[in-house]
Amino acid sequence: MSSPVAAQTHRFQEKREALLSAAARLFNEHGVKGATLADIAASVGLVTNSVTYYYRKKEDLATACYERSIAALDALAVRAAEPRSVPARLQAFLTLYAQLLADIAAGRHVTIVTFNDIRALPSPQVDEVYTAYTDMFRRVRQLLSGPETTHLTRDDLNARGHILLSTVHWMRAWIGRYEVDEYPRVAARVADFLVHGMRTGKSRWRADGPAAEAERGWRLANAAEGSMEAFLRAATVLVNEQGYRGASVEKISARLNVTKGSFYHHNDHKHDLISECFERTFAVVREALALAEASPGSGWSRACAAARALVRYQLADDGPLLRTSAMSALPDEQHRAQVKRTMSQLTERLGGIVVDGMMDGSIRPLDPAIAAQCALAAINAAAELHRWLPRVREVDSAEVYVRPLFEGMLCLGSKRVTAGME
Numbered sequence: 001m002s003s004p005v006a007a008q009t010h011r012f013q014e015k016r017e018a019l020l021s022a023a024a025r026l027f028n029e030h031g032v033k034g035a036t037l038a039d040i041a042a043s044v045g046l047v048t049n050s051v052t053y054y055y056r057k058k059e060d061l062a063t064a065c066y067e068r069s070i071a072a073l074d075a076l077a078v079r080a081a082e083p084r085s086v087p088a089r090l091q092a093f094l095t096l097y098a099q100l101l102a103d104i105a106a107g108r109h110v111t112i113v114t115f116n117d118i119r120a121l122p123s124p125q126v127d128e129v130y131t132a133y134t135d136m137f138r139r140v141r142q143l144l145s146g147p148e149t150t151h152l153t154r155d156d157l158n159a160r161g162h163i164l165l166s167t168v169h170w171m172r173a174w175i176g177r178y179e180v181d182e183y184p185r186v187a188a189r190v191a192d193f194l195v196h197g198m199r200t201g202k203s204r205w206r207a208d209g210p211a212a213e214a215e216r217g218w219r220l221a222n223a224a225e226g227s228m229e230a231f232l233r234a235a236t237v238l239v240n241e242q243g244y245r246g247a248s249v250e251k252i253s254a255r256l257n258v259t260k261g262s263f264y265h266h267n268d269h270k271h272d273l274i275s276e277c278f279e280r281t282f283a284v285v286r287e288a289l290a291l292a293e294a295s296p297g298s299g300w301s302r303a304c305a306a307a308r309a310l311v312r313y314q315l316a317d318d319g320p321l322l323r324t325s326a327m328s329a330l331p332d333e334q335h336r337a338q339v340k341r342t343m344s345q346l347t348e349r350l351g352g353i354v355v356d357g358m359m360d361g362s363i364r365p366l367d368p369a370i371a372a373q374c375a376l377a378a379i380n381a382a383a384e385l386h387r388w389l390p391r392v393r394e395v396d397s398a399e400v401y402v403r404p405l406f407e408g409m410l411c412l413g414s415k416r417v418t419a420g421m422e
Helices: 004-030 037-043 058-080 086-105 125-142 154-177 180-196 210-216 226-246 249-256 260-266 270-294 299-315 324-329 333-360 368-388 394-407
Strands: none
Touching: 004 037, 004 058, 037 058, 058 086, 058 125, 086 154, 086 180, 125 154, 154 180, 154 324, 154 368, 154 394, 180 368, 210 299, 226 249, 226 270, 226 324, 249 260, 249 270, 270 299, 270 324, 270 333, 299 333, 299 368, 299 394, 324 333, 333 368, 368 394
16 A cells, blocks of 8 residues: 555656646647646646646746657667667667657657747756757767768768758658558658668769759849848847747847837838748748759759758858748747648649659659658758857758768768867
8 A cells, every 4th residue: 555655746746747748738839938837737727826836937847848858759769779780770760759659649648849949948948958958969869870880970970960850850740641550651761761862873962964053053032132131031040049939029129230119110010020031931942942943954963952052041141041840839820820831832842853853763762752851851950050060161061961861871971071069
C-alpha cells in the first residue's frame, strides 16, 4: 500500500504532465505569447493561480515544454545510434521520429511542443533552452559520424546536422497529409532522399552548362523598394530572431533607427507589416522557381540552381527569407491558412521541377513531393545557418550546404569555410 507522501507525489507528477501536455497543445496553436495561463489552466481543470504551484511563470512552463521536446528527440538519437552505418542510423532516427508522430496523432503519446516559437522566450529561459537544444544537436550530428564520412570536416557535419534536424522539424508540419499507418513509409522515403540525394549517374554537381550560366545572372526581386523594403527586411530579421510577438514596433523602429511615428507613417500596424514580410518571402521563392523553370538545362540542374540562389539570398544583404515557423504565432487563423496554402503551392511548384528531372533522366526515381518538402525545409532553415557555421559566406553555401542536400549526406565535403561549433 502506497504512503500518503507517495500518493501525493504521484498526483503531483500526473497533474504536472497533464499541464505540460495542455500547454504544448496551446503553444503549438497560438505561440508562447499568444497562449494564456488562464486557458492552459482551464484545459486541465485548474484555476490560473494553481498553475504557479507547478510553474511560477508562463515562461517557465514554456521552458519545461521545450525541454521535454528536446529530451524526446535526444532519446531518439540515442536509440538511433545503435546501428554501425550512417545510412542505417539516419533511417532509424527518421523511423523512430515518424513513429513518435504517429503515436501523438493516435493519442498514444503526449503532445510535445514544436520549436517554432523558442525565440519568444525571454532571457534567461531562452538561453537555458538553447543550451539544451545545442546538446541535442550534437547528439544528432553524431549520427552522421562513421566510416562513410571520415572525409567530412566539422563544418560539413554541422551543415548536414542542421539539414537533418530542419527536415525533422518540418516533417511535423506536412506529414499529416498522409494516413498515420503510412508514416513509416514516409520516413523511409525521407531517409532515402537524405542519404542518396536526387541525381543519377549522368548528372554532375554544378556542371558548366546553360542552367549554371543562367543562374549567375539571376537577380531575385524584392517585394518592395526603398524605405518600405528596409522595414520589411528589419521585421523579417527580428521575427526570425525573436518570433512574431517578440518583434515589436519599438524593436523594428530601433533596428532602423527611426521613430515609432515613422513606422506608422509607412505601416498601418505590425500585423500588416508581417503579412507583407510573408509576401516578400513568397515573392522571392516564386521568382527563383520561375527563373529555374524558364532556364535551359535538365531538371536536376534547374532544381540545384533554384536552391543555390535561395540559400545565397538567405546569407546576402538582401536576405533573409522569413522563417515559416513564424506562421504558427500569427494571431489570425485565416491568415495562417493562407500562408500554409501559399507554402504548399510553392512546394508543389518545386516538385514539378523534380518531375521534369525524372522525365529527362537527370533525377532518379523518387517521391517528388517528399523531395520538394525536404529541399524547401533546408532552404528555409538556411536563415539560421550562421548558428552552426558562424562565418559561413554566400560563396561557401553551395558546397557546404546545398550540395549534400541534393547529392546526399555522404557526398564529397567542402573545404573548411569557418570555425564551426564544437
